[in-house]
Amino acid sequence: MQSQTELRNILQRIDHRGYPAYKDTRGSYDFRNYILSIDHVQGDPFASPSKVSVHVRGAAAGFPADLYQMKCRRTALEDYLLRQFGRELEKVSFKAKGSGKSGLLSVSRCGQEVLERTACQLDEKSGDLVLRFEVGFPANGRTVNSRELEKIFFEFLPQCVSRSLFYKALDAKTVKAVADLAEDQEFIRSQLKERGLVAFVADGAVLPRESGVSGRPMKGAVRFESPASLSVELELPHHGKLTGMGIRRGITLIVGGGYHGKSTLLKALELGVYSHISGDGREYVITDDTAVKIRAEDGRSIQKVDISMFISNLPNKKDTKKFCTEDASGSTSQAANVVEAMEAGTQAFLIDEDTSATNFMIRDELMQRVVNREDEPITPFIDRIEELYREYGISTVLVAGSSGSYFHKADCVIQMNQYRPVEITESAKAEAERFPMPPSQPPRQTKPQFARCVKADRAFREDRMKMKTMGRDGISINRDTIDVRYVEQLVDSEQLAALGYLLKYAQCHVFDGKKTMGQAVDYLEKLLAEKGLAAICESSYLPCGLAMPRRQEIFACVNRYRKLMI
Numbered sequence: 001m002q003s004q005t006e007l008r009n010i011l012q013r014i015d016h017r018g019y020p021a022y023k024d025t026r027g028s029y030d031f032r033n034y035i036l037s038i039d040h041v042q043g044d045p046f047a048s049p050s051k052v053s054v055h056v057r058g059a060a061a062g063f064p065a066d067l068y069q070m071k072c073r074r075t076a077l078e079d080y081l082l083r084q085f086g087r088e089l090e091k092v093s094f095k096a097k098g099s100g101k102s103g104l105l106s107v108s109r110c111g112q113e114v115l116e117r118t119a120c121q122l123d124e125k126s127g128d129l130v131l132r133f134e135v136g137f138p139a140n141g142r143t144v145n146s147r148e149l150e151k152i153f154f155e156f157l158p159q160c161v162s163r164s165l166f167y168k169a170l171d172a173k174t175v176k177a178v179a180d181l182a183e184d185q186e187f188i189r190s191q192l193k194e195r196g197l198v199a200f201v202a203d204g205a206v207l208p209r210e211s212g213v214s215g216r217p218m219k220g221a222v223r224f225e226s227p228a229s230l231s232v233e234l235e236l237p238h239h240g241k242l243t244g245m246g247i248r249r250g251i252t253l254i255v256g257g258g259y260h261g262k263s264t265l266l267k268a269l270e271l272g273v274y275s276h277i278s279g280d281g282r283e284y285v286i287t288d289d290t291a292v293k294i295r296a297e298d299g300r301s302i303q304k305v306d307i308s309m310f311i312s313n314l315p316n317k318k319d320t321k322k323f324c325t326e327d328a329s330g331s332t333s334q335a336a337n338v339v340e341a342m343e344a345g346t347q348a349f350l351i352d353e354d355t356s357a358t359n360f361m362i363r364d365e366l367m368q369r370v371v372n373r374e375d376e377p378i379t380p381f382i383d384r385i386e387e388l389y390r391e392y393g394i395s396t397v398l399v400a401g402s403s404g405s406y407f408h409k410a411d412c413v414i415q416m417n418q419y420r421p422v423e424i425t426e427s428a429k430a431e432a433e434r435f436p437m438p439p440s441q442p443p444r445q446t447k448p449q450f451a452r453c454v455k456a457d458r459a460f461r462e463d464r465m466k467m468k469t470m471g472r473d474g475i476s477i478n479r480d481t482i483d484v485r486y487v488e489q490l491v492d493s494e495q496l497a498a499l500g501y502l503l504k505y506a507q508c509h510v511f512d513g514k515k516t517m518g519q520a521v522d523y524l525e526k527l528l529a530e531k532g533l534a535a536i537c538e539s540s541y542l543p544c545g546l547a548m549p550r551r552q553e554i555f556a557c558v559n560r561y562r563k564l565m566i
């Protein structure tokens with residue numbers, strides 16, 4: 001490690017030289033209460049900015065151990081510190097001037113969800129803190145302007161660090177509240193299992209968002225209020241008593257007129273697999289963390305998926321036990337999404353009629369009379385929904401605005417009425433009695449086979465791989481795009497970046513043509529749990545922009561990678 005004076009000397013020496021002279025700054029420098037590490041230096045002022053990290057020793061950062069010993073509290077604290085640091089960086093970004101990205105200071109932007117990220121990591125034992133971010137090293141044209149970089153490292157950054165990364169500089173009460181909230185959220189998660197619930201939606205929660213492109217809560221929204229019959233009372237470790245709606249395991253139907261808030265409730269349940277920050281409105285909306293949103297996804301590729309429980313006897317005699325297509329229809333894509341989610345070990349399906357293929361969901365009576373079962377390759381979801389719960393323990397929460405057939409199957413029916421839920425199970429069931437369903441015996445089904453083995457792309461070469469993420473929409477590997485637009489529970493582009501690294505790692509070390517998909521993902525998941533995101537990045541430094549994906553989304557990503565041999 002070098003002293004900060006040495007960094008100053010280097011900077012003064014390279015001023016006005018060609019931009020590559022900046023490479024000399026690589027290394028670690030002691031700034032007394034933290035260490036500045038220049039991990040990677042950009043090649044020119046227009047390239048992706050340089051990677052820098054700040055390391056604060058636990059003793060100096062001074063966070064009390066009870067804020068970070070529990071995993072959930074630690075993740076929330078990391079998230080909070082990252083947001084604080086980000087706010088400070090933003091104030092000084094581009095204050096240093098020059099061409100290209102000169103003077104940029106940027107760190108991961110966090111949304112409403114609290115995710116484990118490489119941008120901020122706190123060591124559970126020592127309390128040591130690392131912040132990773134990007135700095136555009138300033139240039140005039142293509143020559144080094146190191147006086148501006150000196151401003152960044154000796155003026156701006158020390159201020160950002162001292163204002164946001166030391167316990168004594170922060171409001172102790174707020175910091176404690178952040179960790180306490182995370183622990184309460186974790187507690188609700190554990191209660192779901194104990195009480196046989198799929199999800200919990202607290203009274204007073206604000207579900208709708210400000211707009212379609214904003215994750216922020218809608219102002220003046222009608223707050224959630226549980227119907228008395230579904231009300232559950234919890235005693236949270238910090239918040240104390242909390243009441244709300246408990247959605248029980250089994251089959252739950254959400255009905256109601258158009259525009260009454262059905263999809264908004266389902267969306268909140270989808271994202272309830274993550275914890276939300278204070279002030280979001282969905283802090284206490286918690287869903288079974290294995291829950292998967294199931295939807296139609298025309299055009300996706302499907303590789304050797306056993307969709308025979310939903311689709312069989314295709315007219316072209318296509319094998320639906322190892323179904324392959326490069327361009328799935330609405331119904332086959334939704335069938336594959338269901339079966340792949342089963343493979344990923346989900347315990348709950350979340351389905352919105354709005355985004356489903358009608359012929360996958362139901363066949364009405366008249367259609368059944370006109371077209372014989374023998375002539376219809378599709379066994380609709382409605383004929384399997386009970387079996388899925390009985391045989392596999394998978395609950396379903398289904399939004400149905402137009403088809404009443406599911407009343408016959410539901411264990412619980414919730415009507416959204418002007419954004420207020422009302423339980424109508426009894427009346428709906430009574431009404432359904434008067435409209436008996438035609439007897440429908442779905443064909444017997446054996447368990448879907450999950451024996452697919454994954455092999456790396458034949459043309460794959462580690463040293464040649466180019467990986468890029470396209471916002472929240474896709475990951476491009478070399479020239480192939482993995483389209484994840486409809487994997488709705490991926491919430492952050494940094495999760496996509498992590499999935500890109502994961503795929504690269506897996507192709508080098510895990511996908512060997514012998515492990516099944518399940519075994520391969522188990523292996524990766526274990527690795528991530530033990531060693532974190534660092535385990536999958538085989539670069540000389542840990543990239544700053546990665547966020548942890550769930551097991552379900554790892555599956556979803558692998559399933560959509562057209563180059564993988566299965």
Ligand code: ADP
Nearest residue numbers: 208221222257258259260261262263264265419
């Ligand atoms: P549905 O699926 O029943 O047709 P949506 O969930 O799409 O209805 O909601 C319709 C509109 O109402 C959306 O614009 C949504 O933002 C708004 N909305 C939903 N819930 C609330 C609420 N609790 N308070 C105020 N507006 C809401």
Ligand code: MG
Nearest residue numbers: 262263264354
């Ligand atoms: Mg809707």
